[in-house]
């Protein structure tokens with residue numbers, strides 16, 4: 001009788017260990033390799049785990065070993081390269097390997113046993129199969145006739161109209177974005193033979209109409225040459241240049257070179273809002289099949305795109321954070337656009353940073369990685385200072401827009417109109433008169449951040465959080481932005497019954513309303529999470545902003561990213577002071593990045609832009625530096641401040657967060673961790689805490705944290721790896737939720 005075959009499996013569970021299983025006789029002759037999925041019994045559940053390796057012997061006696069149920073994949077889904085990366089990341093971020101592997105794979109593979117490439121359906125008007133010329137002639141006619149027959153089926157008419165506008169048809173994702181509950185309508189239209197259905201691959205072919213690159217300036221050429229010279233070795237390059245300085249042109253030129261060598265390129269971008277314009281530009285310029293990956297796609301589509309990159313069919317991959325784990329057989333270059341962006345850091349579960357993993361991945365493959373930004377993060381600047389990264393500056397504005405004038409507007413003792421000074425309103429008027437567009441930023445959605453009783457001082461406190469509930473006037477609701485609680489807004493004070501309940505302070509909704517009354521002839525558009533919740537509304541609003549239909553845009557930071565409004569001439573930042581005095585140690589950095597980023601967007605070729613920053617602290621040294629000497633000078637000073645305060649990137653930080661409904665339990669758990677740490681020597685590692693989180697109570701849970709700091713990663717990481725598995729064994733851990741965050745993005 002042959003000896004049992006034993007495999008080591010990473011099971012997606014919160015435990016810091018792997019599990020041994022037996023291969024049953026049914027698959028005894030099958031070859032297995034690392035990265036294949038297996039279904040395994042786990043406690044009373046059946047889970048999908050990942051084979052790590054086959055080994056001769058288990059520490060468990062043979063009769064204790066359970067057999068796997070099935071091997072799901074004929075070959076490995078996780079390339080050797082990605083396995084290395086995830087193993088590295090699981091160690092670095094001190095996260096259980098099984099869960100890390102599961103996070104790294106497309107969600108589709110968590111429940112679908114069949115890992116062959118899925119087909120993506122799309123729908124079209126029938127004429128669209130014919131030549132383009134005949135469509136134009138017949139379309140209007142047919143459209144009107146058909147729509148007339150759909151009078152009593154408005155959803156079908158809506159879908160039909162959408163498809164008529166889309167020359168290449170629309171797939172599931174596109175319909176999801178544009179229309180609610182479209183499936184029954186599509187079925188009905190198919191039955192009536194008004195539309196047709198096709199299966200199409202997700203790979204986007206290059207556009208046939210190519211655009212020519214502009215003649216590049218010497219700074220661009222220098223950067224391209226320097227990076228291309230080191231194509232076959234690992235180096236981290238930073239491309240530092242304000243918006244419009246031609247960074248994307250540098251990316252395109254490098255991609256062209258790398259593609260010509262028969263290698264693939266991965267381009268990470270922060271948000272989905274960035275992808276449409278960027279994708280278009282890549283397709284117009286490069287002759288390579290491309291896929292995109294972002295959260296707006298269905299699981300199926302994401303998997304199809306992942307598969308195309310992993311099989312080598314797609315040569316370019318543009319994607320958000322999790323794309324860093326997409327296998328590519330022939331990687332030649334990784335680009336991280338807007339490297340300073342916080343969205344690269346996953347904020348729950350497996351808390352990796354995709355920018356940092358891009359560097360690790362490039363190193364493993366001995367290829368270059370390029371970090372681009374108008375406002376490099378302090379981490380990156382620190383690495384440049386320490387000569388770990390090479391920096392290339394683009395100091396001219398390639399698009400020849402003059403740089404905008406930035407001015408501080410001192411609010412002290414001025415009368416304010418919903419938080420705005422009258423001189424600000426005057427500037428808005430002037431810009432509108434000259435056909436300019438105006439953008440106002442305020443990092444606060446809703447109508448007002450709280451309601452307060454004028455008679456007794458009652459305020460709209462959230463019952464589950466140490467925070468106020470925001471008043472949303474349009475829905476006449478109070479909503480807590482921290483726990484999601486919501487209820488109808490009270491007409492009368494909930495304490496004394498008085499009817500003088502005041503809305504205190506202004507958020508986007510109130511500012512929109514005020515400006516619409518103040519400038520009745522101009523269209524005011526609000527872009528925040530509330531106003532763009534409905535399907536297709538973000539797109540619609542961005543289109544209105546683009547076409548110039550909306551003269552004034554009011555929005556949160558959501559609006560700061562990647563959008564290019566051609567007519568934008570005035571940018572106003574309304575709430576600066578909050579950031580200057582925030583408990584979040586990155587708040588000042590974010591503010592400086594926001595100001596610099598939006599400044600790059602203001603102005604037209606023939607007309608310089610203007611940026612107005614409202615503040616009660618115009619003398620603030622960081623603001624002064626930013627305005628008079630620019631982002632680099634600001635960043636130097638901010639970096640010094642971090643050094644003095646012992647914060648990242650000067651020191652390395654990990655955060656052990658803990659929460660519980662029981663006020664004592666979270667503190668008690670963390671105190672035990674401190675006690676446990678005292679049982680071993682840990683030189684050069686400082687523990688601070690347990691400290692209450694900046695918002696101590698949130699969603700009914702009490703939150704505490706322990707900060708672990710060291711000057712040396714070499715010391716901090718082994719300590720964390722020693723600590724984490726023991727936390728799971730602690731009795732006091734049962735009453736709490738805890739998580740370990742290495743290189744946390746914030747301390748909340």
Ligand code: ADP
Nearest residue numbers: 214215216217243244245246247248249398399
């Ligand atoms: P960034 O990515 O830094 O914001 P882009 O690469 O998008 O900058 O360039 C901004 C605009 O300037 C684009 O329209 C681009 O085609 C144009 N551009 C870039 N480089 C040059 C150049 N050397 N000469 C003329 N136009 C350029």
Ligand code: ZN
Nearest residue numbers: 453456493496
């Ligand atoms: Zn009252």
Ligand code: ZN
Nearest residue numbers: 462465480483
């Ligand atoms: Zn709440």
